Amino acid sequence: MAQKDELTKIIGKKNVLDDQKTLDAYSRDESFVIPVRPSCVVKPTKNTEVQALIKWANETGTPLVPVSSGAPHYRGDTIPATGGAVVVDLSKMNKIIRVDRRNRVAMIEPGVTFGEFIAALDKEGLAAHMPLVPRSTKSVVGSYLEREPITMPRHHWDPQDPLLCMEVIFGDGHLFMTGSAAGPGTLAQQWENKRAQIRPMGPAQTDFQRVVQGSQGTMGIVTWLSVKCRVKPELKKSFLVPAKKVEDLLGLVQKMQKVLLGDDCLILNSHNLACIMAKDSSEVATLKDALPPYVLFISAEGRGVSPEDKVAYQVNDIKIAAQANGLIPLEALPCGLSADDVAAALAKPSDEPYWKNKAKGACRDIFFLTTIDRTPKFVKAMFDQAESKGFSPNDIGVYLQPTVNGTSCHVEFNLNCDSNNKAEMAKVKGLVNDSLVFANMGAFFSRPYGSWSDMVYRRDGETATFLKKVKTIFDPNKIMNPGKLCF
């Protein structure tokens, strides 16, 4: 096969896979996206190989589908949309290039998982900004490129956080570095000059990284990211705030965000909290029954010259704010679940099985952005929807994550399901695909995976028009993950 020979020439024989089993594995995921088998899977080990691949793809008109996390995938973005595609699996590019304690930044390749990343940072006295308990195979670069929210809204200044600079090979084959990494000088020279690739803006009058982020691999392939880290706290005080309804918690959440109080701040319903904290499916059910319907998890971290004082004043202020909202922050819930245990769980990737699959073996998500004050109506709508479609409300996990310093809120519903139960899966599919109901209520699907992309670009044709123009600039031959988004 000519294609395989050419690919072998570029990245070596052992990194080109086309056995049926592998191709099958890369042709489907946990989403409702139609399976399409790639023609080949390649595993480059360095950026020059990626660049050569992209040049080759341009010459041959071959679609490339980048993947960085290990299976299972959930969003359909790594499944080819057309036949004849080559999957570029970046898992072998897994170096942690640099950890800079002084400037609170690290530089990593796409294959690095959260587990590896956390361990490397820890040695230097840093900690990662975590999305909510990612699966163990999740690539840090993948998570950040997909704008997954982090659990600490106070450190989330911009939807692109904690992503800083990147090296990207655009669809046209040009190797580019964004932000202050762009130049002048090689990375080594930049480090010499005390630069650490921490300014995300630019270079010049374009924020290139924003175009790549959220693009589901349609603009180019990222070969490293520099990411914002936080200093590992010297002490941390965490609380669980129980409530019957989401509404009851919002006053405290808003107050904390308004005055930039605390670090972690997220709301989980009993189902999700149980899934995260329970060992297995049987424990999920017991724990869930013992938990209040909704729990706000908050923490205050101490770092810097006076960590104890920092925590002390924050705890005090949080307690006052909670009291003003008729709430009580608890170190442990009556069922015995302690806030510190939750904090520990949130500080690392998920144990196996992945918490979302713990209850019923599978899970499908519905998520979008809104503002904190509007979240209750969406929660209600979700349960109404489930009821109308005959889906058990008991199997719905709720995760509310304030983002961008509390100016917006990520709303996520985790529909726990059994993939062997066809009837149930049909209901779940119906719920996921019918997300228009949320859009009509003002939800913003900023990360349109699978069937959502049709929905959102039809709703906002102007944006689609302009995104298509952007696509012609960075990937003129449309070889990068074609068929996704509006391309």
Place this chain on the structure above:
Amino acid sequence: MALIDWKADMVRCERCSNCKWVPWQKGPGLEFAQVCPSISKHNFHAYSGAGRYHSSLAYVTDKIGYTEGWLDIIYHCQMCGACDITCKTNRDMEPQEMLLALRAQCVEDGQLVPALMDVMEGLKAEDNMMQSKKADRGNWAKGLKVKDLTKEKGEVLYFAGCRISFDKELQKVARTAISVLKKAGVDVGIFGKEEACCGGRSYEMGYQGEIESFSENNAAMFKAAGIKKIVVSCSDCYHSFKVLYHKIGRKLDIEVLHITEYIAQLIKEGKLKFSKSVPLRVTYHDPCHLGRLGEDWIPWNGVEKKVMGQLVLHDPPKVFRRGKYGIYDAPREILRSIPGVKLTEMKRIEEYSFCCGAGGGCIDSDPDYSLWVAKERITEAKTTGAEAMVTACGWCERNFSDAVNETGDALKIYDIIELVEQAI
């Protein structure tokens, strides 16, 4: 100084736009934040202090010549000094002086506004700015028993000024002033029909030559009558006598007092006492010429020098007039001491007060524009909840009254002396 002498200021104006706004430290929000009437109305940048610097720079570097539009920019300015003060909260520059030089340059070049030419014709022929007959000037005092200082000597002159002398609705201001002063036991006199214009308004219209003869004549008359103290109700006259005469090298050897200063003094000395209550919610409008423009002239004759490489200084050191010492307190003290009067301040007050709109010849050259400005101010006054706006200048009162008449607003316009009289 000629226009070209201000070129350094033109070049060094960095266009920070502070000339358009109330000083930020005073926390202007969305409403009533603009301090310059000209750009408030016309919007194009050239209608601001900085804009006039920039077009003047274009003019002195031969990038532009006189055009109708350029003259429109030059003459649609009240010369109210707001940009001057707000600029000088930050800079060592003299926008007002540049604007005056610009007008003078226009006049010298015959780049004139017809309406102002008429006013000047009247001034030359009849010694007043009102295009009225000189012979009628003393009519306001008919029937008043008051000393004629052209015939006998006296220490205190009440100088009515053109506006108050000829404007029938304002003549009461002068009559009331005389009556109040007399009640306070002041031996006050007037010039009657022999009074001539102070020359101040023509100076700000660009006809800076005219003030030469008026100042000479007035000084001679003051001297002849043995006057030691001039009291004026008109802020323009106040500014002329106190500031402009000094500026052109004819500093009067006489105390110049605005009626508000004098009344405040008389109250302090116990010579004026208020016995009646005047129940009224008022707000006070600072006339430009009494407020920010009313502080003493500080003569300076020197050169620019540089130290520390390029730091621009002056030799001898120049003291800038920044509006700090204008007459702001006296009128407020009077209002506060009148029983029943409740004073609520507007947003734009004191050195960053908003002009009434009448200044700089605008009341003659573009009455509609003048009225627009007055209406802006009236809107602001009304937000304080006041029933009346009190001012201390005939020109302000005229313009506000016209605006109120046009809009049918219920807001009353008073000269401060009227409230004083009611309270005695």
Place this chain on the structure above:
Amino acid sequence: MALTREAYRALEDIVGPENISEEPANMAGYAYVFMVQPYMQSPAEEYFMPAWPEAALLPGCTEEVQAIQRVCNKYGIKSHAFGTGWFPGSLAGSPNTITLDMRRMNRIVEIDEKNMIAVIEPYVAVGQLHVECIKKGLRPHVIGPGPTTSSLASHAACCGMGPSSINTSHSSRNILGVEWVLSTGELLKMGSLGQSGEWFSADGPGPSLRGIMRGYMGSFGALGTFTRIAIKLYPWPGPTKHESTGRSPCYDPIIPERMSSYICSWKSWDDMHEAQYMITEAEMTYSGDRAVAAWHGAMMTESNQEFYELWQKGILQKNAFAFGIILGGHSDGEIEYQEKCLKAILEKTGGWIDEELEKVPHAVGSNYWWHLWGGEIIKGIFRGTGSFFCAATGDDTIDNACFGSYLGDTLMKPYIDKGLFLQEVHNVWGSNLYEQATIGSHHEPLYQYDPFDLESTKAAIKLGFDSVGAAITEGVGLGFFENAGEMAHTMTSPHAHDFHKYMKKIKRVFDPNTASDPMGYCEPE
């Protein structure tokens, strides 16, 4: 080349005769700003922009801006939106360009207290917005140039860092919603606004067009006009009103309870930068940035003369390396924490708060105004000579800013020795720390030249040019002046992955008829 009568009438029909002008004297007002010569590398004796606008328009609403753009495309005219015009990039710079003065679009559409979002039009001044926001316990990001500048312009189209950046970031990072009239006249509502009519997020769906809209620097009108934007707001611990005492020229603030204002000094750049690492890591300031004491000296005095006399006393020299701070706590505990940290950091790094300096009238007050909203900047930066420019800026780490400061000193020294710039006050500004320095630290080694003095101006022009070269050869990075406009790009782009080539494509694709002035951005491909 004047507009054709047909084109003029078409424009006039849109905005009305009172809102359009071709008057040369009016155009002069849109062709002048400080630092034109070094920024444009134009002759020292040429005070104005090389090209004057053909006309200036005052559009009143988004629809008018769209209609204007369509006329521009039809008749081959370029437009350039103008906010408050306080930077050469905001002025029209190409032939056959009209200026859109956005002055009439001056509404605060909404301040959403709950979600900390303000929606504003172009001519809302930073100062006005600040005053309206604090009524609701919030504050907007402010930029160094201070209260008179357009908040929308700095956020959407220019560049914006300032003394509060330590807690309010860089202007480009605060954008939540955008209504954008593209050069073609099409209207783009970004993010949630386009999808659901809400203003809370401008990123996505999918890739973020914010990246095209602007970068570190804005597009300076080259990609169209922003008619409304939503920005993120930040906490305000003080009362609902700014209060001050005194009269022109110095108004002393009444510093609110649980807030304080300090000027801290160190004996070297290195010590100060060490302290900056601690300050940002402890997250203990409300506002704070580096500004040598000479700059503070200019801000606290009423005139150049007074500044000079203060300089003669030697207090400022003693505190050459200064960092101004406002602390502000929402609770007694928070302010106590901040005060304690400050004390500890000063102790650890050999810093001090000079009592003599604090006793100078207006010292504490001017530092407060500066950090509050960029106030007193005019005294600090312009009163001395009238203009300034920068030697080799560049934003990355605090250490890099320190390195840049030394580089700036070296670059400026020969000129300062010859008396061509304001002496000793060099390197006055910089080290705005974005987001507690987690995304970098701005520094501007700033030199003040006299635009009325030809030799001084020529030196400014030359150093301005050389500085871009030095930023490349010395590797300090590309900052403020190295990042905007065709001329800078030509020098820097080859050293930064040819970013220019993509920008040229963006310009072509988004503005196919070049109906927006490319001057502050780049020429199309």
Place this chain on the structure above:
Amino acid sequence: MKIIVCAKQVPDPEAPYTAVQVNSDTKEISTKGVAPVINPYDENALEAALRIKDENGAEVVVISVGSKISQAVLRRSLAVGADNLVVVDSPQFKSLDSSSIAYVLSKALEKMGEYDLILTGRQAGDWDLGQTGLILGEILGIPTVNLVRSVKIEDGKVVAEKILPGAYELVKSNLPALLTVSSEVGELRYPIAKRKIQAYKQPIDVWSAEDIGVDSDKLVQIDMSALMPPPDMGRDCQFIEGDSPEEKGKNLASILKGG
């Protein structure tokens, strides 16, 4: 009948003396903060023309030659009753000598076509040379009378009274003719308000040197060798004290005597 009045723009001769500044370096006199005016003698000439118009009916056209001519100032002639205004403005016309100005006027008159009577002021209020009118008459080759104190049209001829010391001469001339008019004719009338508004809207002819075919080589600039300010005319105002007019008179006399 068509009457042409030549009018020059001059600094206001009535400007306060302190506003007049003599600059020896630039050899220029300026009147600071004082607007220029139409030369008062030319105003007299215009008044003479308007009186003829009143009595006999005539078209009165005012022409002014110079550099940076203020239309605002010259338009006053329209406001008082002139029918047309022609402004010939060129930077070349700055400080021309009298013969050159006369030459330029003659070229402008050529362009204007037929005329019956030309009136100019006897001299200009700035330099008081009194030559331009007479030289213009010479160039045009028409009868020229100077120092006219009254003028009338009778039977198609112009009848003028020319001033002599202590007397006058009655001169009658064929038309076209040129007269230089003196102040005895009387002051220019006041404009009426309605005409003023019209005067500022009325289109006027503005010509350049090229428009009238001026040969630049024929223009001679005044070469002033020196311009000195007058000796300091410092004034000192003294008030003569005295209780009665008689006493004041006595005191004044004694001061004047040097006592």
